[in-house]
Structures are given as structure tokens and as C-alpha cells.
Amino acid sequence: MTTVDVMTTTPAEATLSEFLREPTATVARLQDNVRKGMTLHRRDGEDLYLTTAERAAAVSEVVGSHTAIFVALMKTDPNAVDTLTRVFPEAFPWVRWLPDDAVREFLVEYIETARAAAELGTVGPLAPVVASWKATAEVYSDPELHKRLQTPTSDEEFGEAEPPPAE
Structure with a gap:
């Protein structure tokens, strides 16, 4: 044993x-x-x-209830988004490299995605939201990379992009 x-x-x-x-x-x-x-x-x-199924359900319930709290706060307090935007760096320290409007955009996308994911009983959709915003912060944290990505590579026009093939 x-x-x-x-x-x-x-x-x-x-x-x-x-x-x-x-x-x-x-x-x-x-x-x-x-x-x-x-x-x-x-x-x-x-x-x-x-x-266990019980443990997975408990995690889902906690995410859902936390999300509901944030949504209710944002609906009832006109300053909630500003307050949450200021405290978001405690949870996501890398947001310090994002412009203020981008931090607000990340916050709203995060809360909206969390709310929708909670309705589905999953937390999976949150990971790509965090990963994409973290990658954006990484670009902003490197001034040389940020400048390179903001500079057009050529004056040549390549036309409209084709949609990806259907699978």
C-alpha cells in the first residue's frame, strides 16, 4: 500500500x-x-x-461563478472596467507592455470568452486568448521587433489574399 x-x-x-x-x-x-x-x-x-468528474465539474463551476462576478461588477459599476484594467497586471504581469487601450481590450475579451466558456462547461477557449495577448505583449516589449512589424516590407501590392481551402 x-x-x-x-x-x-x-x-x-x-x-x-x-x-x-x-x-x-x-x-x-x-x-x-x-x-x-x-x-x-x-x-x-x-x-x-x-x-474525477466531480473535480472537473467543480473547476468548471468555480470558473463560471468567478466570471459571473466579474460580469456583474462590470454591469453595475461604471468604473469597474477601469479598475479591473488597473489590477489586471497582478494576474498577467506581461500586460505592462501593452498600450492602455489594448489592456482594456484584453480584459473585455478575456471576460467575454470566460463567460461563454463557462456556459459550455469548459475553460479551454481561455488559453488561446491569453496566449495571443501574451504574444502581442511580447512584440510590444521588443521595440526593434515592434518597429519591424509596423514597417511595410515593400511597396509592391500582392492583391487580395485567398481564403484557406475548405477541409
Whole structure:
């Protein structure tokens, strides 16, 4: 029998093969560390994350309730967006490189996406929002790169871009 370290801060780990060969023992390890879940490593693909349905539902509920609080605050307090824009750097320190109007735009997009994602019971759509704004901040943080991206590469007109092919 395995002893449980109550102070464990990382998810349990197993290979997908191990999970398939010894599901009872692997799930028991997950249960020992249910607060952090379990990472299932795969040789031929992205790692999987295993948790309980109750835990996943709780995470979704927390995201939804936090989002509802922010939405209610923004609807009832005319200064809420300004206040949140000023405190957003506590959660996302890299926003300091964004212009003020871009921080506000990020805040609104983040809250709107969080609200829509909460309705779907997922947090997945938030990651690309944060990643794209973080990449934008990275461009602003490098004056040389920012200038290069703002400068046209040539005077030649290449015409209208074609839409990507349908899959």
C-alpha cells in the first residue's frame, strides 16, 4: 500500500500503457492524489490529464461563478472596467507592455470568452486568448521587433489574399 503525501504539489504520473495494463492500481494512485489529478504520458501523442468528474465539474463551476462576478461588477459599476484594467497586471504581469487601450481590450475579451466558456462547461477557449495577448505583449516589449512589424516590407501590392481551402 502506498502512503499519501498530503503536501504533494504535482499531479500523479503514469504511462497510458500502464493505465491500460493495470487500471485498478493506476486509478488507485489517482485517488491518492485526486486534488491534483494524473498525467498519462503517451509515446505517440499529447499527454492526457485524468481527474474525477466531480473535480472537473467543480473547476468548471468555480470558473463560471468567478466570471459571473466579474460580469456583474462590470454591469453595475461604471468604473469597474477601469479598475479591473488597473489590477489586471497582478494576474498577467506581461500586460505592462501593452498600450492602455489594448489592456482594456484584453480584459473585455478575456471576460467575454470566460463567460461563454463557462456556459459550455469548459475553460479551454481561455488559453488561446491569453496566449495571443501574451504574444502581442511580447512584440510590444521588443521595440526593434515592434518597429519591424509596423514597417511595410515593400511597396509592391500582392492583391487580395485567398481564403484557406475548405477541409
